[in-house]
Amino acid sequence: MKSSTILMTLVAGLLSCSVALAHEGQTHIMGKIRSLNHTELMVATPDGATVSIRVNDRTGYEDASGKPTDARPEVGNRVVVDVTGERDSLTATQIRFSTANAHGEQETPSHQHDPETKP
Secondary structure, rough: OOOHHHHHHHHHHHHOOOEEEOOOEEEEEEEEEEEEEEEEEEEEEEEOOEEEEEOOOOEEEEEEOOOOOOOOOOOOOOEEEEEEEOOOOOOEEEEEEEEEOOOOOOOOOOOOOOOOOOO
16 A cells, blocks of 8 residues: 555656657656747746756747747747756756637647657
8 A cells, every 4th residue: 555655646746747858868848938039038837836948040930830930939938948958057958838819819839759850
């Protein structure tokens, strides 16, 4: 009984984590954009943390369906950001974001990679 409680606690903790391991040493950061400029993105995660992520000229952008786009995210957009680096110095390699539709609702960006492209 005690071991099943511990196991369930561990599983619940892993499922609720907003920072998840991704492909090839990268990490996913999921949340909403609190602020941004041309060098930094601040993301509010579901667990209440705010994560600072650097962006640069090599950062790629995708719409909610995972297609590359020239558009840029805005404050309030939901994002899934692939990052490299340590917690104190994260750099975005890919930003997948949603934009509001005509009804003001946002699509949730997928954190799956297009099978025809490399992650």
